[in-house]
Amino acid sequence: MTPDLKVGIGALELPNPVMLASGTCGYGLEMIPHGDIAALGAVVVKGLSLRPSPGNPPPRIVETPSGMLNSIGLENIGLDAFLADKLPKLRRLGARVIVNFYGGCRDDYRELAARLDGVEGVHALEMNISCPNVERGGVLIGQEPEEVHKAVAAVRGATRLPLLVKLTPNVTDIRLTARAAAEAGADALTLINTLQGMAVDVESRRPALARIVGGLSGPAIRPVAVRMVWQVRQALAIPIIGCGGIWTARDALEFLIAGATAVQLGTVNFTHPDRWVDVLAGIEAYLLRHKLERVTDLIGALEA
Amino acid sequence: MLLTIRAARRLTEDFHLLELDWPAGMAEPLPGQFVMVRTREGTDPLWRRPLGVHDVRHVKGAVVVSLLFQVVGPTTRDLSGLAPGAALDLLGPHGRGFKLDAAEHWLVSGGRGIAPLFYVARILNRTGAPCRAFLGGRTAGHILRERDLARLGCRVEVATDDGSRGRRGLVTDLLDRALARLSARRRAGVMLLGCGPHGMLKAVAAVAAAKGVAAQVSVDPLMACGRGLCLGCTVQSPGGYRLACQHGPVFNVHDLSWGAR
16 A cells, blocks of 8 residues: 655645755756656745846855855846746646745735736745845844734735745744744745854865855754754644755654654755655655555654 | 776875776766766765866777866765775766867866866877877876876976976966967967866966967866756856856856956
């Protein structure tokens, strides 16, 4: 008997709980050589802004123990180019597409959401209010519960699509911003974006990144992410998509058991572009081994 | 993709060469392209490491790809311990390589910068096109493949920082003097192909500008993925940012901004 991997995130029904995280899989098309992207739960494309953005000056990345820092600065081709050049191909392939987007102000968020509403081939939106790299908007909105509420409510009013809100972990209590997003109409929360970090080249005494501070990702942050997923699961009923340093199926299972309905693979795609195939197979094998009929039986199954 | 090591040898103290059986289903690398390798399970180091393709030979219908590297960290240390028959996890080839369409090509290398340039000499030898090589390095042990380049028909000149091999001084000074001896007409047919530390490449760009010759260089910023996913390996160009892994790693010198690090 094959276990049932289907999960529902609000009105969004997915064949399985494995997604690729925004900013780590291009616009999805880049992953075609590594597997059938229609077999993924969903692909979350690179964060889009209304107009193309060149991103931050180099150096933009540095490797750290079991992790990496980045200050890419949300470089992207802009909404129009995505709709014209990328989305038609994703649609033809049958991929479930979640569009990650960000703005510099609330009006940008609203306009992006309104323009993506009802676009064929866009299955859901993921609102990025948590990028630590863009000086305007971004982290300022994501760290204040009141600002989160206002921004999410504005977007909620502009779209009927399932709305995911990706939260920053750079707060004292993640439950406060999580509750604000849920109350403002989010259908799900993506937890977590990168943790702020910094590295120094001691020989030159310069920061490793041109922007000095960047976002830490990779297995180094996984325990923080699992903890935040569990905390929010305890506090709220809203579906959670767990994200942060998943390297193997075992890691993905950790998030599901802690309370995530689905997971996103991010940094691992850089080293193992086909790892999601193994993670999917590993989740299925686990369910068989533990005689579970549905992956949903596992969600929040932590024996605490 | 797991590839099999066919041969492994130490060239000098720090420098090693690996030969790999290249699977029939994989695209054959072009000169200047690179591969991404990893040697360990687990997450330290987290990223694969980019290595320029050093040589491609056809041996009895099979494709043999060589990688030349200097031991600088955990991955290259692991690579230096691989024996024939061992497997290497490799992705690629990636990137855009050298355009070889000039009347004559001059290779300018600093230390391990010879890695992608040797393959160019191989191609030029096949087509019978003229080739010169200027090899620079800290010391004699950092001058690599000198005799093999000569065997491929390259005229080779060497400079080391300590004078232990060739002239004492900078490889770009050798280059500058050699260009100065050419007629303007012949200079117009020269294409410089450079690979080495940033400071050396900057000097190649300056010599190229001063002498009015064309030049391409291969750059080596930190890379997480090598395939345009992470957008991390950005370099500055006068027209905006470019990705070393996709628009490069080989660039025309005019397409890079040399003021920035």
